Amino acid sequence: MGSGRSTEDFEESFVTEVKNFFDSAPPLKDRSVTNEKLKEFIKQHSHAAGDGIIERKIVCITSGGTTVPLEQRCVRYIDNFSSGHRGAASTEYFLKAGYAVIFLHRRGTCQPYCRSLPDDPLLECFESTKSSKIQVQQSQAEAVTKAITDHYAAIEAGVLLKLRFTTIFEYLQLLQMIGAALKDLGPRAMFYLAAAVSDFYVPWESMAEHKIQSAGGPLNMHLVQVPKMLSVLRKEWAPRAFGISFKLETDIQILLEKASTALKKYNMHAVVANELETRKEEVTVVTSNGNFCIRRDKSDAGSDVESPLIQLLVNMHTTYIRENLQSRAASSQ
Amino acid sequence: MGSGRSTEDFEESFVTEVKNFFDSAPPLKDRSVTNEKLKEFIKQHSHAAGDGIIERKIVCITSGGTTVPLEQRCVRYIDNFSSGHRGAASTEYFLKAGYAVIFLHRRGTCQPYCRSLPDDPLLECFESTKSSKIQVQQSQAEAVTKAITDHYAAIEAGVLLKLRFTTIFEYLQLLQMIGAALKDLGPRAMFYLAAAVSDFYVPWESMAEHKIQSAGGPLNMHLVQVPKMLSVLRKEWAPRAFGISFKLETDIQILLEKASTALKKYNMHAVVANELETRKEEVTVVTSNGNFCIRRDKSDAGSDVESPLIQLLVNMHTTYIRENLQSRAASSQ
Numbered sequence: 001m002g003s004g005r006s007t008e009d010f011e012e013s014f015v016t017e018v019k020n021f022f023d024s025a026p027p028l029k030d031r032s033v034t035n036e037k038l039k040e041f042i043k044q045h046s047h048a049a050g051d052g053i054i055e056r057k058i059v060c061i062t063s064g065g066t067t068v069p070l071e072q073r074c075v076r077y078i079d080n081f082s083s084g085h086r087g088a089a090s091t092e093y094f095l096k097a098g099y100a101v102i103f104l105h106r107r108g109t110c111q112p113y114c115r116s117l118p119d120d121p122l123l124e125c126f127e128s129t130k131s132s133k134i135q136v137q138q139s140q141a142e143a144v145t146k147a148i149t150d151h152y153a154a155i156e157a158g159v160l161l162k163l164r165f166t167t168i169f170e171y172l173q174l175l176q177m178i179g180a181a182l183k184d185l186g187p188r189a190m191f192y193l194a195a196a197v198s199d200f201y202v203p204w205e206s207m208a209e210h211k212i213q214s215a216g217g218p219l220n221m222h223l224v225q226v227p228k229m230l231s232v233l234r235k236e237w238a239p240r241a242f243g244i245s246f247k248l249e250t251d252i253q254i255l256l257e258k259a260s261t262a263l264k265k266y267n268m269h270a271v272v273a274n275e276l277e278t279r280k281e282e283v284t285v286v287t288s289n290g291n292f293c294i295r296r297d298k299s300d301a302g303s304d305v306e307s308p309l310i311q312l313l314v315n316m317h318t319t320y321i322r323e324n325l326q327s328r329a330a331s332s333q
Numbered sequence: 334m335g336s337g338r339s340t341e342d343f344e345e346s347f348v349t350e351v352k353n354f355f356d357s358a359p360p361l362k363d364r365s366v367t368n369e370k371l372k373e374f375i376k377q378h379s380h381a382a383g384d385g386i387i388e389r390k391i392v393c394i395t396s397g398g399t400t401v402p403l404e405q406r407c408v409r410y411i412d413n414f415s416s417g418h419r420g421a422a423s424t425e426y427f428l429k430a431g432y433a434v435i436f437l438h439r440r441g442t443c444q445p446y447c448r449s450l451p452d453d454p455l456l457e458c459f460e461s462t463k464s465s466k467i468q469v470q471q472s473q474a475e476a477v478t479k480a481i482t483d484h485y486a487a488i489e490a491g492v493l494l495k496l497r498f499t500t501i502f503e504y505l506q507l508l509q510m511i512g513a514a515l516k517d518l519g520p521r522a523m524f525y526l527a528a529a530v531s532d533f534y535v536p537w538e539s540m541a542e543h544k545i546q547s548a549g550g551p552l553n554m555h556l557v558q559v560p561k562m563l564s565v566l567r568k569e570w571a572p573r574a575f576g577i578s579f580k581l582e583t584d585i586q587i588l589l590e591k592a593s594t595a596l597k598k599y600n601m602h603a604v605v606a607n608e609l610e611t612r613k614e615e616v617t618v619v620t621s622n623g624n625f626c627i628r629r630d631k632s633d634a635g636s637d638v639e640s641p642l643i644q645l646l647v648n649m650h651t652t653y654i655r656e657n658l659q660s661r662a663a664s665s666q
Binding site for chain 2: 200
């Protein structure tokens with residue numbers, strides 16, 4: 001009979017919201033093929049212990065922005081800006097640190113080892129010779145060769161699995177699938193959620209089937225909030241995994257405040273706070289042990305902020321695994 | 334004192350609307366460099382007459398979708414879906430028919446001669462050899478070589494100029510610039526407007542400066558109509574050019590009706606009517622002399638609908654130029 005909603009009511013309505021989101025989402029194409037591929041990839045890195053090798057750590061890196069369709073037969077959609085540079089760079093450093101990487105990325109965004117290439121590398125880096133053969137332009141030869149060689153080495157070594165999304169519906173269904181597949185790895189799994197995920201969406205069922213007509217004058221659109229899936233990921237999908245999320249704001253004033261709130265609200269291990277304009281120079285890693293400001297090494301023109309960032313997170317993850325194993329050992333004594 | 338708006342009032346308010354759109358648009362980057370490049374390109378194809386060569390016809394092909402930013406420091410935007418396949422294919426056929434082509438396209442969309450390549454040709458078509466050299470995969474060798482060779486041939490022959498846009502603001506400013514630059518060519522210029530242009534936008538000045546916050550519950554957005562620039566293009570920018578526009582609808586019922594309305598309203602020479610699901614198989618060309626249904630040759634697996642479409646339009650354009658010259662000659666007698 002009270003005027004406020006109880007925590008239980010809130011929990012219940014949230015569970016309903018999440019259920020509605022997934023129930024109404026258009027089903028994922030090739031779901032079972034993707035799931036098999038994913039399980040095979042994870043299994044491969046969990047069965048090395050018998051040979052005395054330490055089991056490999058696995059990180060799921062999300063990268064690029066999600067879209068929200070405005071029409072069922074999609075002509076128009078809302079997109080979140082993200083080039084995917086951060087996710088691609090981070091993938092390189094996690095691979096270098098010995099992780100196996102599930103690179104869950106937006107179609108067409110930046111790929112690992114390709115950061116320094118132009119937008120359209122095929123047409124911008126290659127040229128045609130007089131004998132109608134093609135060759136890499138001299139100025140681009142090193143970058144192109146390195147991109148292809150390093151990318152192939154990672155794929156062939158079986159340490160890089162690439163999965164693609166476009167819409168918020170595909171992204172969250174894939175994230176749920178990865179969460180379930182990594183659940184048994186406990187603290188050895190990490191989620192590094194760098195994708196720019198839509199906050200608002202038009203529920204599939206209430207969406208216009210056909211293209212919205214422009215003759216009717218101005219357009220008023222009503223979008224609802226996407227349920228905060230970070231919460232579900234941390235509580236249900238993979239509760240023992242190490243969780244890193246990102247906050248991007250254009251207004252520095254509210255950035256750190258929102259990052260700390262997210263840290264507590266979603267029980268993350270760290271939140272990486274980015275300001276749109278300076279995000280390539282510095283980020284702040286917000287943790288329950290305090291904030292760490294990470295800056296790019298300005299004395300090196302080729303340096304980036306991801307290199308020191310991943311170094312910090314890998315160390316934090318190692319500590320987390322050790323503490324987790326110790327507390328398990330202690331509780332089983 | 335009447336209740337309806339007079340035609341003059343309507344005209345006046347439309348002129349104001351167009352002026353407001355351009356006045357409030359963020360200025361184009363590298364405007365003068367682009368304008369120089371464009372004028373140089375056109376000049377090159379207008380000075381061949383002295384050698385007894387027939388002056389080249391020039392077509393401006395627009396391709397891909399425009400975006401509408403929702404925030405000034407853009408994190409979110411509304412996008413119109415378009416792969417740019419039609420524009421890329423059409424460019425190839427217009428070049429083959431002897432036209433010089435200004436390919437005004439959305440960044441990252443399909444490029445001429447690259448239609449058969451995978452999304453990410455560099456990583457999907459090349460491989461690394463044991464000696465750390467790179468090579469094209471055997472299965473893709475022909476397609477990749479042809480793409481690079483043909484693309485370079487067109488660029489080097491000076492018959493293909495590529496200009497890029499992302500937002501509706503960039504697109505319309507570039508289209509206006511091209512219109513002005515082609516004005517003097519009269520009927521020899523063609524506009525083939527295949528881009529998927531946003532119908533609604535948020536005026537720059539009324540746009541949120543910072544990222545829209547999601548904590549405030551559902552999002553209601555108010556978008557206004559983009560002024561119908563086809564009308565300005567046909568009346569002011571390049572009134573003697575041959576004009577082709579496109580209509581894409583998901584609902585076949587309203588498609589032909591809307592195409593005919595557009596033909597009359599904007600005084601186009603043809604409107605190409607596409608239905609989203611069948612657009613790669615057939616289109617209807619709506620003209621004042623009747624409708625032409627253009628179908629892909631199904632007996633040839635590699636055929637497309639653009640080949641017969643461009644053939645039809647090139648013939649119509651030739652007739653238009655001849656009639657235009659005859660009527661000029663008649664009126665000067």
